[in-house]
Amino acid sequence: MNRFEEGLKIIEKRCGNGKDNVISLATIAMEPNAEGKPRPYVREVDALYEDGVFYITTWAKSTKMQQIAQHNEVAFAVSNGWFSGNGIAENLGWVLDPKNAELRAKLRKAFSPWYDFANNEQDENCVILAVRITRAIVIVDHGAVRYDMDFVNKIETEEGKIK
Template structure:
């Protein structure tokens, strides 16, 4: 098993198998600040991890979705799991769209304790946000082992500019 596969195994153990993960999700502001720079925005969201993608239920009209529509590059950190990185956000559309049926059932199961209270599936603005990981860092044994993972090329050992 190569280092990329070792890192994937750790991610799956920590975040996969239908676990409800609280992740910090960062996007970029729509408007620049007084200095003309675009500020980052970060918020915690519940996310299900599967095969290099985090899936999140959210509303299409939310600020994060407006920001992702303008700039789909995002950053994330998984609370308490020593796993963070970058990805591309994609709106997969209405939760009840037939193409989302299998994913919808997985999300309902993962988020079962609070799903119906927080989501109105009849509202066509309730969508699935996919965060497709492009690169990530996974830490093991209190920094004794570090995996710098390139999800695009499926390799371990990223370009230094991502560190």
């Protein structure tokens, strides 16, 4: 097993198996700051992790979705998970779209304690957001072991680099 595969096993153990993960999701604002530079936004969301992708139910008209429509590269950090990185965000559409049926079932199960309270599935703006990880850092034992992972090429790489 190579180091990329080792890192994947750690991620799966910490975040996989249908677990509801709270992640901080950062986007870029639609308007620049006073100096004309991009301004980051961050918020916590519940996410289901599966095979290098975080899935989130959200509202299509939310600020984060408007920001993602303009700049689809995002950053994330798993709360108390020692796992962070970047990804490409994609709106997969309405939760009740037949193409989303299998994923919707997984999301409903993972988020069952609060799903119906927080989501109005009859509203076509109730959508699934996918964050496909491009690079990530996984830390073990408070930094004693570190995995710098390139998800695009499926290799361990230098810190923050995608080859």
